[in-house]
Amino acid sequence: MFTKIDMTSDTPIYQQLMENIIRGIAKQELTPGTQLPSVRTLADELEVNMHTVAKAYTLLKDKGFLSVHRNKGAVVNPQSKFAADSVYLDDLRKQLLVYATEAACRGVKAGEWISVCNDAYEELSRSSDFM
Amino acid sequence: MFTKIDMTSDTPIYQQLMENIIRGIAKQELTPGTQLPSVRTLADELEVNMHTVAKAYTLLKDKGFLSVHRNKGAVVNPQSKFAADSVYLDDLRKQLLVYATEAACRGVKAGEWISVCNDAYEELSRSSDFM
Amino acid sequence: MFTKIDMTSDTPIYQQLMENIIRGIAKQELTPGTQLPSVRTLADELEVNMHTVAKAYTLLKDKGFLSVHRNKGAVVNPQSKFAADSVYLDDLRKQLLVYATEAACRGVKAGEWISVCNDAYEELSRSSDFM
């Protein structure tokens, strides 16, 4: 777990870490109530700096995915805390628009676009019992 | 045209510029053979640095969208030069996976996901005679 | 009573506990002479550390709300012991200034500000027979 950090990538480490944790939640490997390793422990394990892990945790807390308990570290929130709302869906659509534009530009038709989107969503559920 | 640069955004200017040009091509406002303004001209118009425009042009050239002729500035390529290939589609799916993961995590079901993807694609064709 | 501790909040537990007890006094659920549970008992009930409860009690003693007798636990003081004096009112005004500043900055006019302050005070008396 948590070992997929690519130090050569140009996406920041704290962001990769966020994506990893979100993936964990999506795949239900991290269920609500699950306690995450302390910033120091995880930092050691991943061989990155403490503050980098702390930043990821803090941002995930701000996004509603985690709660940071005083003395017990970070814990996964119940899904109600970060359920999709209209603001999120709007942002999402806006970001997808960028990709859709380039795709259309390259001659990808509506059907193919949907097909790729569908593939991406389904790839998620592979390699896990996530529904 | 070309005036939608948001200096306060945290997406780099050169990237916003790339997205703008790609949108122009997608909407067929920029057709193959169209000559783009010179680096200097566009930089003046947008009130950004010359190097920023140059960087956008170069990256678009690398992606196959433009040809940069030595003394004639940048010209939009025929679509065959940047038609979607399997490499591109793979990359696309990988990038969409990140968004799909967070969406699923937030309780967005497959149907809603497709719906949002579809909306994004259709938003494209609004406000223009594209497609 | 005493059960409103939010472990995920970023206000320290001992402070939440202090606020709870002060609220109890304000609502006259805790009247002068009332004996509070022992440190150990309350800590067990709230599932927090003994030292945390002790800290809250000590700070409330320093503020004049409680008397801590050696072997009899904590007892609520008569109001004369913690009646508002000019020092307290000065501190209060200074703290409110911070909130007033941000409010004014956000365009909240004097009337609205007073209205919110008034609401806060009145909210207090709801849900109890206080005042």
Add this chain to the structure above:
Amino acid sequence: MFTKIDMTSDTPIYQQLMENIIRGIAKQELTPGTQLPSVRTLADELEVNMHTVAKAYTLLKDKGFLSVHRNKGAVVNPQSKFAADSVYLDDLRKQLLVYATEAACRGVKAGEWISVCNDAYEELSRSSDFM
């Protein structure tokens, strides 16, 4: 300007700095469009660390008070960006409730409470032409 950092205070430096800047906006010493010193410059001036200033700027950006331009540093937003909304007013009332409770508890009557709140708001406009 910006020199009121109290290194002995137990409120974090970045927070004091935030309050200072908000006060500046409230007093209209910092008007929309005003450019703030760069993180390095301000850090030198205040004799604090660069990152501490950066944190204050980032949080103020998140709150809507500032925009951080790529190459020009932080700029004060137009008030529309951070005008009070119902969410803010709710939070405000909740925070004031804590103070109102202790005040009531100490025997401060509604009239005195409002009077103190009023004083705090008016103190703002003293020592400046802010209305």
Add this chain to the structure above:
DNA sequence: GTGGTCTAGACCACC
């Protein structure tokens, strides 16, 4: 030159 990211090591509040 600007902010963003990362590292490293220290101290403190909280529990």
Add this chain to the structure above:
DNA sequence: GTGGTCTAGACCACA
């Protein structure tokens, strides 16, 4: 032992 804050110094992307 936990996270939060601060310092210090480095590198990089962006402009």
